[in-house]
Amino acid sequence: MNPAARLSEVSQVFGDFTAVDRLDLDIEAGKLTTLLGPSGCGKTTTLRMLAGYTRPTSGRIEIGGRDATALPPEKRNLGMVFQSYALFPHLSVGENVGYGLKLRKVAGPERRRRVAEALDMVGLGHLGDRKPKALSGGQQQRVALARAIAIQPEILLLDEPLSNLDARLRLQMRSEIRRIQQQTGLTVVLVTHDQEEALEMSDVMVLMRSGKIMQKDTPQEVFERPTDRFVAEFMGYENFFATREHASATVRPENLRLLGHEAALDDGAHGFPAVVTQVAYRGVDLMVRATATDAAGDDVELVAAVRADSGTRLEPGARVTAGIRTADLVPLAG
Known part of the structure; x- marks a missing residue:
């Protein structure tokens, strides 16, 4: 099976700083892949290049077998959930979820159906008329997730989506995101610095350091057989x-x-x-x-x-x- 996305010899250089260094990475279709590592390792920069918000200094990005290196974000058919949720406060929950569909000129009946389906999937079908300020942090996170899912993206990108939640909600949302991914068969790329989060949620873990991949494998393999001292220390050895x-x-x-x-x-x-x-x-x-x-x-x-x-x-x-x-x-x- 062809990968959902492929990064080939991709680098991102900011002045004298190399954030991502000739990275080769295949994102497997239907899997949840985690980009994991300490602050400054290049994981968020990699996600932003995949999303189209940052253009690589060099290298090639393919999505669905097509060259997407120079495509703007709106042409990539990717869903994105940010740390801050980025909900529109003046729109209702349903309008927020349907925003991407409206931009894509999806007809009203189909748009309403997909909004309802996405909200039901995240357990918020009864809150479509509320405004975001009336929701808890965990509920706002679910709205952002529903908005990203509603457009039926080729890949769902999650940038540390649980970092603003308390410990109990983080555990709950880990389980919810994993359930939704397995239920829908979505291809998901999750950025996190939390190894427990990565171990619990991933099909594939990609551990990064200084813009390079140190180890890519299943969670069990990375945990039980780290390749070098950096990986071992990061995994708690x-x-x-x-x-x-x-x-x-x-x-x-x-x-x-x-x-x-x-x-x-x-x-x-x-x-x-x-x-x-x-x-x-x-x-x-x-x-x-x-x-x-x-x-x-x-x-x-x-x-x-x-x-x-x-x-x-x-x-x-x-x-x-x-x-x-x-x-x-x-x-x-x-």
């Missing part, structure tokens, strides 16, 4: 060390076992002596920090999550063995 083969590796805190300092390790397991420096109770588990010397002779700090009811007695100064099962060890490039 905290332990970095050299193995006995002097290769760089990492392990998640919940997979680092702290054993008695003379305990035997499983066959093939990695381990080295360590000294506990800090123990913090977190309810279901203990966060334990320890210092150790890895196989390359370098001093490293380790973090382990140990179940609070495990019966293991750990206190600062205790000598332990940090054990890592081979299956839990994640090798890193570089």
Whole structure:
């Protein structure tokens, strides 16, 4: 299947700053793709180039197999939801949702049908006559989403759409957006800096740094098999060390076992002596920090999550063995 969109050798340069650096990216049709990364990594610039709001300095953008590099936004048939929602305060909810259809000269009966369908999809079918100021932030977010869906876009673009919502509403809207995407089969590109959001919502995660793609894969693959230290740190890994083969590796805190300092390790397991420096109770588990010397002779700090009811007695100064099962060890490039 051809991709819904393709970016080939796309760069965006602002003066001396390269925001996006020769990026190659296929957006898979019918999937929710997340552009993820820290502030300044190029994810929003990439989305704006795809939307047509920013023209790339170089490279080519195709949408539906057609060259769209120089097309203005209104010629791309893309839906866009911004952080600010960008609703018209003087228009009703229904008029806001139908605005894009009116611009496209969709006839009145068909426009009303599609507005009603989009509002029902986001659970606001009963609020079509209200003004945006009468709605909560979460409801305004749903109106913006309905407006973008109503035009039946080739691709729906979401620019950190949940960042202005409180924690409870963010969780609710994650589920709603994912439900709508799966129900409609829409191709969606979501920009976020929140790895939990990306893990929960994505079919494909694209993790960016300094305008480049560091890893593109399924959420499970990125989480369980990060390719390098940057990706691992971004996904919450905290332990970095050299193995006995002097290769760089990492392990998640919940997979680092702290054993008695003379305990035997499983066959093939990695381990080295360590000294506990800090123990913090977190309810279901203990966060334990320890210092150790890895196989390359370098001093490293380790973090382990140990179940609070495990019966293991750990206190600062205790000598332990940090054990890592081979299956839990994640090798890193570089």
